[in-house]
Amino acid sequence: MFALFFLPSRHGQRRIVGGRLATLAIAAGLVGYGAMSSNLGAIDTLGTVFMYLVVTQAWNILGGYGGYLNFGMVTYFGIGAYASAVLFQYFGLSPFLTAPLAGAAAALFGLLIGIPTLRLRGAYFAVITIIITFAVQLLMLDLPFTQGALGIFLSPLAANPVFVERLFYFIFFALAATATTLVFAVENSNFGWALVAIREDEDAAEVIGVRTTAVKWTANALAAFMTGTVGGIYAQRILYIEPTGTFALDISLNVVLMAVIGGAGTWQGPVIGVPLVLLVAEALRVTVTSEVNRVIFSIIVILIALFVPGGIMGLLQEVRRRMRPLVRKSAGETMPRTGG
């Protein structure tokens, strides 16, 4: 229910303040939990939630606001992971230091690959993103410096397990907070509106002066940078990367699933969708069998597609829209406020 606080409000200043306070309280709670808890399983799971939150927010920029369904986020993630691992393997540089370089490598790839692919639309774009994932995976299998299918081992950190898990928890938390803030800024900027215009009608957006190619290109490179950076840290967390697992299509599909369930095209969507999907999956995994969680999520996605295309955020916005007249009535308002 805390998601209600995130709802953008044009009228209620008090609600905005309340929402910000709630967000801060949750963030402070998560920081406190990370610092105090020694429950490794929970810290590890929450670390994964934050990691996916970064990637899902990155996807949200072009996929949610721009309407370009990218099923290949794992390509950027894998490039980031490999960039870090290769720099560690040949130069002994820690992935903690080289994560921005990993992000830059992914962004450069995003820029290059964006030139041909962002000219495609709809299903063609979605399909090409999957194909690129497979192509890059094959490249990693054959390039000599990636050690092909043998993969690359990284050295574990010389610290106790609780410290290590906490470290990744806080790094991913910081990245997730930064990514969410960035997407919030995008949502409230001309850049964000340009993306929404592209999603609604790209031709019309171009006619009214939106530089669609540049906007898409920038959005894609930004998403690639965020995803590549987190991929670079992931390499140090998992300690062994090889092409099959690092470029697993599951990661891309999970990201889309989380965004769609939470509500694509809103900064709150991934904040709701990622923990919901991962924590429910984790709970089901340790209580019932995993087949059940796949079935449950499939049913949820079908229901969302049929009845709530905007995801949980869409549903909440709809509830609030319907409740608004009742709230006004109870507050004695007879005319809508015009602001000022």
Place this chain on the structure above:
Amino acid sequence: MTQLFRIIRRHALSGVAMLLLATVHLAPARAAGTPIVIGGTLGLTGAFAGPSAEYKAVYDYWLNEVNKKGGLLGRPVKMTIYNDESTPTIAQSLYNRLIDTDHADLLLSPYTTFVGGAIVPIVLSHHKLLFNGGFVGINIFRAARGSIIGSYTYQEPDYTRGLFELLKTLPEQQRPKRVAIFTAQNPFPLVVRDGVNGQGGAINYAKAAGATVVVNEQYPPGTTDFTGLVQKAKAAHADILLELGLPDDSLQVARTIQQQGYKPAIFCVCGSQVSTLPAWPKLGAAAEGVIGTTVSWPNQPYRDLSKIAAFFKRRGYETVPTYGIVSYAILQVLEQAVDGAKTLDQDKLKSYILSHEFHTVAGDLKYQADGTPAYSEIVLQYLHGKNEVVWPKQFQTSKPTIPMP
């Protein structure tokens, strides 16, 4: 009346007491106290669901047996096996949970090197032993310095060793000399091919046997069309074909060889053996003469081997899958180690394991310093619709047919 009531009550109580004593005496040994928790994960869904389900069946079978015998150290045994969905990151999270939340006393590895390799650092950082019947990986074993205890009796560099030992038993003029190698782009078959630090590996064994490698090709995961590769081997007149892959692609190579009319003298599916052996009957004529390897065979005098073979027969398997052997063997090692060392202390268990012999379905295992058992291997050939042992000679159930029919 009161006295009569007392007499009846006394007799009734005596009767109940005797009945209880008799029940206690006749009942099987029953463990008491806090259960010993054995934890692990398996890919019960996802890419490795097939073999993982069989691992789980073996675990359940052993658990039932061990609790019937009175558990371990007089305590009941509980097993917590989570589904890692064949995904390393999920497995990592679950191993943290097993150690931290479930307080697992003993840990079993997941299935396959791909998932298993990812959880090793977590297990080792908690100074836990990993009982590993799930994967091979000589580099991982060596890095763990005896903290991973395996039950595969041969590691990747030695997968083709038995085959080349078999070749040495043939008269010089009958030995095939031109080798074609197909290798899946997967960490494990690549080491089967290349060995480690110049030791072992199909290429080295071939050279040592005086053979020449005329084709050496890799193929990416998920390959389904092997026509080009098979044509290349055929054109190079390779008379030994080594398929170093995973079960699905290996079966596909066998089909393609038959379709293309290619008949090398030896065709060895010398990569993953876990689920290929029981699959040969499904291939019909394409499987005739194919060579494969495994850890042990029911004609060997190993403890409970016939029992586990019967267990798999009840599950519809004519041939015991290799994973059935190694999964049961690692639990036998665990059981004998805990019983022998009389402790769950991980350091004491490690010392005990590295200094004692264990009688298992995989053989009488003696451990090396890196936690792997000493080398032993069985080479099989699928002849007249069933797998026959062709090497080593003392366990032969049939002479090898070379060239293959």
